Each structure stands twice: as C-alpha cells, then as structure tokens.
Amino acid sequence: MKNIFKFLKQERDKRSFFLEDKIVDYIFSSSTEIDRVQKSLIDETANLGWVSRMQISPDQGNLLTMLVKALRPNFAVEVGTFTGYSALSIAKGLPANAKLLCCDVSETWTDIAKRHWKQAGVEGKIDLILAPALETLEKIPEEQQIDFAFIDADKGNYINYYEAILNRLSESGLIVVDNVLWSGRVVDDSINDEDTIAIRNFNQHVKNDERVLCAMLSIGDGISVIQKKS
Numbered sequence: 001m002k003n004i005f006k007f008l009k010q011e012r013d014k015r016s017f018f019l020e021d022k023i024v025d026y027i028f029s030s031s032t033e034i035d036r037v038q039k040s041l042i043d044e045t046a047n048l049g050w051v052s053r054m055q056i057s058p059d060q061g062n063l064l065t066m067l068v069k070a071l072r073p074n075f076a077v078e079v080g081t082f083t084g085y086s087a088l089s090i091a092k093g094l095p096a097n098a099k100l101l102c103c104d105v106s107e108t109w110t111d112i113a114k115r116h117w118k119q120a121g122v123e124g125k126i127d128l129i130l131a132p133a134l135e136t137l138e139k140i141p142e143e144q145q146i147d148f149a150f151i152d153a154d155k156g157n158y159i160n161y162y163e164a165i166l167n168r169l170s171e172s173g174l175i176v177v178d179n180v181l182w183s184g185r186v187v188d189d190s191i192n193d194e195d196t197i198a199i200r201n202f203n204q205h206v207k208n209d210e211r212v213l214c215a216m217l218s219i220g221d222g223i224s225v226i227q228k229k230s
C-alpha cells in the first residue's frame with residue numbers, strides 16, 4: 001500500500017500540474033486503488049525513462065473505465081496506445097463481446113502493452129494495428145459506428161483524428177481527448193512550439209464546431225469529453 005502511494009505520488013509529480021500537492025494526495029488516497037496488473041504496467045513503463053510521461057495517470061484510467069462501463073460501447077477506438085495503460089483501462093470497462101481497435105506505430109512499446117493485456121485477461125477484446133493511425137481510421141468500414149474513442153497520439157494530427165472519428169461517431173458516443181491543457185502551455189503566450197500550437201488549434205476547432213458538445217476537464221494533463229449534439 002505504501003509503495004503504491006509512493007508511486008502514485010511520482011505519477012502526481014508529472015501530472016495535474018495545477019493542483020497543490022495536498023489536494024493531489026487527497027484525490028489519489030480517496031480514489032479506487034489500481035490493481036496488480038496496472039501497477040506492474042506503470043512500473044515497467046517507468047523503467048523506459050522520460051517517455052513514461054506519455055502514459056495517462058491512474059485517475060484518468062479509472063475515469064476511462066467508468067465512462068466506458070456506463071456507455072456500453074460495441075466498438076471503441078484508441079489513437080495512441082504506447083505501453084497500453086489507457087487501452088487496458090478502456091478494455092476493463094468494455095462489455096464481453098465488444099472490441100477496442102488500438103492504433104500505434106511502435107512494436108516495442110505495444111509489446112509491453114500486449115503482455116499486460118494478456119495478464120489482465122482483456123487481450124481478446126483488443127485489436128492492435130501497427131500503422132499510421134490516420135490510415136487505420138480510414139480503413140474502418142463506413143457502416144461501422146464508433147461508440148467510444150480516445151485520442152492520445154501525435155498532436156499535429158489531433159484535428160484529423162477527431163474528424164475521422166466524428167464522421168462515424170454514434171449518437172450517444174463519446175470522444176475523449178488527452179493533453180488538452182498541455183501542462184498549462186496552452187495559456188502561455190510566450191510558448192509557440194508546434195505541439196502547443198496544434199493543441200490550441202484543436203481546442204479552438206472543437207469549440208467552434210456546432211456539431212458537438214465539449215466538456216474540458218482538468219484531470220491529468222486535461223481531457224476534453226466530446227459528444228454529438230442531439
């Protein structure tokens with residue numbers, strides 16, 4: 001228990017930058033504890049070094065599981081899988097006969113994911129395609145509705161991923177997008193690198209999109225939850 005708390009604090013140190021430490025401690029200690037496989041996946045990912053920062057935080061994972069459980073999607077899509085924590089969180093909430101299509105380009109990172117999905121007993125729900133995600137999304141048959149999507153890959157393509165998914169999003173479906181606050185850089189006028197500009201453009205694109213409702217939440221590095229207007 002002590003170790004898990006320590007490691008959650010480490011997670012906290014790289015996430016939720018806008019919250020005081022005491023509040024973050026309180027959030028983690030008041031939320032459902034992660035399980036053995038999730039912890040092992042976080043530990044193994046941490047050993048990869050700085051890239052481990054790409055992994056979503058445990059509180060985001062719990063939220064994904066619950067959103068998916070409430071939505072009961074038949075078909076879900078993830079853009080940006082890395083070592084598989086967000087996919088594991090989504091798959092844990094999926095009904096038994098539902099599928100999650102995971103898009104990534106890295107065999108090395110997704111090999112770690114596959115091992116942990118197997119340990120968690122969710123590997124049968126996940127189809128992983130190693131190819132540029134836009135190509136994979138374009139190959140989804142027109143008639144295949146997407147009920148849930150999580151976008152967490154290259155920021156320059158966020159608008160393209162969003163448009164490709166929104167085209168097929170079911171009426172009650174949700175698109176969840178990670179890193180929309182980009183460690184606060186979105187509101188720092190002195191920062192104008194490519195990724196920051198891409199995130200700002202994406203947030204503006206969604207804000208101006210009359211087709212959707214958007215709730216931006218300050219969990220982790222910020223997520224937007226997007227749904228078609230009825």
Ligand SMILES: C[S@@+](CC[C@H](N)C(=O)[O-])C[C@H]1O[C@@H](n2cnc3c(N)ncnc32)[C@H](O)[C@@H]1O
Binds near residue numbers: 081086103104132
């Ligand atoms: C931020 S990480 C995803 C983190 C993951 N959601 C998690 O919770 O651990 C981004 C991932 O996007 C992948 N990626 C980057 N560009 C891509 C592209 N064009 N197509 C598919 N995947 C891409 C990277 O290989 C990386 O694994």
